[in-house]
Amino acid sequence: MTNRIHNFSAGPSALPTEVMKEIQENLLSYKGSGMSVMEMSHRGDLFMEIIEEARMRIKRLYNLSEAYEVLFVHGGASLQFAMIPMNFIGEGQTADYIETGIWSTKAIAEARIQNKGVRVAASSKDREFTCIPKAFALSPDAPFVHITTNNTVRGTQWHALPETGSVPLIADMSSDILSRPLDVSRFGMIYGGAQKNMGPSGTAVVILRKDMVEKIPAGLPTMLSYRTYVEKESMFNTPATFPVYAISLVTKWLEETMGGLKAMEEINTRKAEKLYAAMDEDDFYCGTAEKESRSLMNITFRIRNHDLEPVFIEEALKAGMAGLKGHKSVGGLRASIYNAVSENSVDALCAFMGDFKRKNR
Amino acid sequence: MTNRIHNFSAGPSALPTEVMKEIQENLLSYKGSGMSVMEMSHRGDLFMEIIEEARMRIKRLYNLSEAYEVLFVHGGASLQFAMIPMNFIGEGQTADYIETGIWSTKAIAEARIQNKGVRVAASSKDREFTCIPKAFALSPDAPFVHITTNNTVRGTQWHALPETGSVPLIADMSSDILSRPLDVSRFGMIYGGAQKNMGPSGTAVVILRKDMVEKIPAGLPTMLSYRTYVEKESMFNTPATFPVYAISLVTKWLEETMGGLKAMEEINTRKAEKLYAAMDEDDFYCGTAEKESRSLMNITFRIRNHDLEPVFIEEALKAGMAGLKGHKSVGGLRASIYNAVSENSVDALCAFMGDFKRKNR
Numbered sequence: 267m268t269n270r271i272h273n274f275s276a277g278p279s280a281l282p283t284e285v286m287k288e289i290q291e292n293l294l295s296y297k298g299s300g301m302s303v304m305e306m307s308h309r310g311d312l313f314m315e316i317i318e319e320a321r322m323r324i325k326r327l328y329n330l331s332e333a334y335e336v337l338f339v340h341g342g343a344s345l346q347f348a349m350i351p352m353n354f355i356g357e358g359q360t361a362d363y364i365e366t367g368i369w370s371t372k373a374i375a376e377a378r379i380q381n382k383g384v385r386v387a388a389s390s391k392d393r394e395f396t397c398i399p400k401a402f403a404l405s406p407d408a409p410f411v412h413i414t415t416n417n418t419v420r421g422t423q424w425h426a427l428p429e430t431g432s433v434p435l436i437a438d439m440s441s442d443i444l445s446r447p448l449d450v451s452r453f454g455m456i457y458g459g460a461q462k463n464m465g466p467s468g469t470a471v472v473i474l475r476k477d478m479v480e481k482i483p484a485g486l487p488t489m490l491s492y493r494t495y496v497e498k499e500s501m502f503n504t505p506a507t508f509p510v511y512a513i514s515l516v517t518k519w520l521e522e523t524m525g526g527l528k529a530m531e532e533i534n535t536r537k538a539e540k541l542y543a544a545m546d547e548d549d550f551y552c553g554t555a556e557k558e559s560r561s562l563m564n565i566t567f568r569i570r571n572h573d574l575e576p577v578f579i580e581e582a583l584k585a586g587m588a589g590l591k592g593h594k595s596v597g598g599l600r601a602s603i604y605n606a607v608s609e610n611s612v613d614a615l616c617a618f619m620g621d622f623k624r625k626n627r
Numbered sequence: 628m629t630n631r632i633h634n635f636s637a638g639p640s641a642l643p644t645e646v647m648k649e650i651q652e653n654l655l656s657y658k659g660s661g662m663s664v665m666e667m668s669h670r671g672d673l674f675m676e677i678i679e680e681a682r683m684r685i686k687r688l689y690n691l692s693e694a695y696e697v698l699f700v701h702g703g704a705s706l707q708f709a710m711i712p713m714n715f716i717g718e719g720q721t722a723d724y725i726e727t728g729i730w731s732t733k734a735i736a737e738a739r740i741q742n743k744g745v746r747v748a749a750s751s752k753d754r755e756f757t758c759i760p761k762a763f764a765l766s767p768d769a770p771f772v773h774i775t776t777n778n779t780v781r782g783t784q785w786h787a788l789p790e791t792g793s794v795p796l797i798a799d800m801s802s803d804i805l806s807r808p809l810d811v812s813r814f815g816m817i818y819g820g821a822q823k824n825m826g827p828s829g830t831a832v833v834i835l836r837k838d839m840v841e842k843i844p845a846g847l848p849t850m851l852s853y854r855t856y857v858e859k860e861s862m863f864n865t866p867a868t869f870p871v872y873a874i875s876l877v878t879k880w881l882e883e884t885m886g887g888l889k890a891m892e893e894i895n896t897r898k899a900e901k902l903y904a905a906m907d908e909d910d911f912y913c914g915t916a917e918k919e920s921r922s923l924m925n926i927t928f929r930i931r932n933h934d935l936e937p938v939f940i941e942e943a944l945k946a947g948m949a950g951l952k953g954h955k956s957v958g959g960l961r962a963s964i965y966n967a968v969s970e971n972s973v974d975a976l977c978a979f980m981g982d983f984k985r986k987n988r
Contacts (some may be wrong), residue, residue, distance in 0.1 A: 277865065278668065286654060293651040300630055301631070301949070304642065306639060310637060340703065342864050348851075466868060487707055488708075496800055505829075507639055508870070558984065
């Protein structure tokens with residue numbers, strides 16, 4: 267039996283061990299074909315079934331209506347930051363972006379590079395991104411409102427969506443996609459890099475409302491127009507076949523083993539509550555995000571005596587827990603507890619936090 | 628022992644079985660880390676070693692001087708078709724493209740979509756792309772000359788490079804990269820999707836001469852500027868970590884098991900010669916590319932009695948040989964024999980071709 271570590275990495279991050287075992291078993295010969303998924307034509311029956319399964323499972327998990335398309339686009343969320351303004355901010359239009367951390371900042375920067383109309387409708391920058399803004403005036407004429415639903419660096423998350431009326435909401439959900447149920451009807455588009463809750467890096471999943479397609483201008487480079495992905499069913503060129511395969515298995519695990527997004531949310535909530543409780547017990551540890559904006563995915567905290575943090579990281583690794591260092595821009599500690607991080611791993615970390623405190627108080 | 632098929636798929640295509648076994652063995656725990664390569668931070672030491680190894684092995688295999696950078700870019704060759712004109716055709720400039728098949732045609736189309744100056748300096752379209760053009764007048768003022776070194780659909784390949792003087796040559800080598808030695812000093816840029824000779828789909832390898840970087844305009848979307856990949860060492864965002872890992876292992880296999888590109892070329896030449904000999908024996912089969920333009924990678928042929936082609940494909944599959952159907956745009960038969968297709972597989976196909984002919988003459 268291979269010894270798996272408790273993996274709290276912020277991304278790429280833990281995938282379900284049973285999914286990894288299935289990938290391993292089929293690595294030299296998928297379904298008796300004599301070849302790996304990564305060695306087969308993307309236009310063959312076997313891969314066509316895989317991509318269709320990934321698409322259908324995402325549709326079922328989010329209970330998507332016929333109004334939505336599920337697309338697989340190369341390049342992760344960062345390429346989406348560039349594609350969104352290119353596809354959806356027209357001449358004379360100004361989009362509203364809500365700035366909640368470095369990922370939103372990057373999304374805004376890519377719209378500005380293209381000289382598109384961009385307004386930062388609200389920002390928590392003056393609070394060092396430790397909370398989600400509460401007050402914002404949105405424009406009724408904006409082509410969309412862009413938010414980042416979960417912010418990995420400071421560990422904040424939107425717990426209620428902003429009211430945008432008839433303006434479509436576009437959300438970067440890279441770090442909490444498929445972690446809880448969602449009223450997708452409020453969104454024109456949802457996107458996320460695969461490498462946190464879905465599979466290996468190299469592809470983004472895009473959920474696009476069909477009426478958004480009509481707004482895409484002609485004349486964009488083929489690979490940068492969402493229309494291409496809709497019309498060619500994400501097969502204009504060779505998709506990232508192996509990541510798509512992993513996504514099909516992870517979404518199967520979500521549906522069949524975990525019981526869907528409602529059940530997943532309950533587990534994710536319990537995991538986060540346990541860690542926040544361990545952190546809030548007294549003043550040895552302290553959380554860095556404001557309480558009402560705390561993320562269920564990235565638990566960020568400090569040890570009051572900062573000098574103990576490197577010791578914490580080192581001893582945790584010795585105890586079989588990896589990935590606990592905070593983002594380099596803010597330091598401190600961070601436990602990322604995406605879907606595939608088991609409650610067992612969280613329990614182990616809580617116990618370790620207690621022990622460490624007793625030893626170092 | 629898993630039964631591996633003889634895999635003649637045009638792409639994604641066969642990878643070395645020993646590489647697949649190494650991936651399989653390390654799938655749940657890479658180097659004792661307790662996590663898969665696809666589950667670990669791209670900024671951690673383990674992945675940094677992997678990407679550096681992939682980079683260094685490509686540099687050694689092609690004997691690259693310090694003047695060249697090796698980059699890993701998302702999205703396959705199709706995104707390169709758009710990035711090249713964006714980065715390298717300036718205001719008032721006209722680039723020369725040589726059109727040798729559908730991939731060149733797509734590259735040209737992406738430059739035209741951007742209203743860039745493009746001239747088709749030569750084309751074999753009037754010969755249905757069954758040969759590489761011999762005569763072309765290149766402009767001394769062009770920012771680059773673009774060629775497609777190997778053409779998968781019709782099975783043609785450049786065997787001598789065009790003289791471009793001081794104009795940089797840019798080559799799409801998706802289907803013959805790392806298949807033979809190359810005088811890289813003649814190129815400003817070489818690129819290829821990984822999924823034929825290098826690894827799983829989802830990333831492109833770009834070899835860029837450093838002086839090309841100076842020509843890149845400011846103000847491009849960050850993910851679409853080669854400058855970003857040079858400055859951030861392909862880590863501006865999360866690279867396609869698992870494909871990069873596979874590339875590191877395939878290039879290790881090329882160096883250490885196969886003995887480098889000269890040795891690989893000898894094997895590839897022998898493999899191709901065997902298949903062309905089997906095809907040329909008499910008039911039962913006939914090659915579809917002109918003899919002097921024949922590819923060492925994609926052997927395209929027909930059975931004179933076209934009705935026998937579906938029978939050939941079906942019986943070959945029963946005999947353990949997959950991927951022999953020609954490209955949908957031209958029909959017929961095609962055996963793709965990239966680096967990882969063993970001489971043993973080629974021998975099996977030659978024997979099958981002989982048997983099939985005797986039975987169906």
